[in-house]
Amino acid sequence: MRRKAPAKPLRVCVLSSHPLVLDEFSRLLAAARIHARAQRLDSAPPAKRPQPAAPRAQVYVLDAHAPQPVSEARLQDLRAARPRARVVVLADKFSEPAVFAFLRLGARGLLTYSDARRQLPAALRAIAAGGLWVPRAWLSRFVERICGARDAVRAAPLARTSRREQQVLDALLENLANKEIASRLNISERTVKFHVSNLLAKYGLRRRADLILQSFQMRSSG
Template structure:
């Protein structure tokens, strides 16, 4: 997966409305470090294009025809021909975020998001992070935490002081480079701690770590 450093981030834009799709293509193509490799106007075309182009990030409209954005995300996540593409869902319905994340989306933006937020989301997701529009993040956390496996208090007590620090910083949205700088350690050390945390807490990814941290009162 492209980490957004040194190599252009390959973006596939999947949007039903042609004019808006064209506008998105133009906006993102003008951004340094981003390269629009293709676009699709319906869900079936989105899956097909992802298989052929193998982008780093797919910007997916929730209201795609044929297959909707959540269905496209599910298919891309399960399809080895699509490579390691990560999806960002665009919607006007914040309540759709839960289904989008369960389908495998790594980002969630409202259609009213501004250009900086859109570009920031794509860059973050290309680095392997998750990104959710701040205006809906709180709602998402309150809903998503109910889907987490139960963790007894001992799960938090078993963490070392350094693991507590790393967990709190992940929950604050910092990436490995930022955490390493904050704690004055190497990125390799941060990766080691993140891996240990996922294993100890039986969590799938950094997003679940962040939700767990909020639920457990770590932050």
């Protein structure tokens, strides 16, 4: 019987100009058996002093304690250097404009420092698996903003989905990873992937993040 190859460890890079943030969250991830590399950012705005290239990682944790324009520029530069980068943004708190800006720039997760102390390992695993980690209320308002006022949103035609596909879609909207969905529905991860692929095909989409956003769009217009 062939043994399964051990899963590769999740590779994470923590980016911050604050040494205490780097130390705290590097320790937290190490305790969760997540390989994290810390990189200190220069406190100067990126336009004035270019940052060194971030090391390759599956997910990046970007500290946004700097002024909002600086944090946005850092995220934009990171995404330009690493187009496939999956980024979680940390901050003391998020204003609605900041939420919209970070999501528009491609952030896959948003966590306050207090939430990150409890949720960061789970968030990183979910995002590495292709999910999002954004409060549903924020994501819903973001979609409404993209589409204009709620009354102006046109409902996309509802794809005909099976009961099981709808259960998988509901779980995706809760930011659950494939393994968690499989456990909840008592099915295999392979079956979860099959249903996600079917949903993407029915909605004419390529990424599960787009599927989540479009689902919020249709629900907000209903």
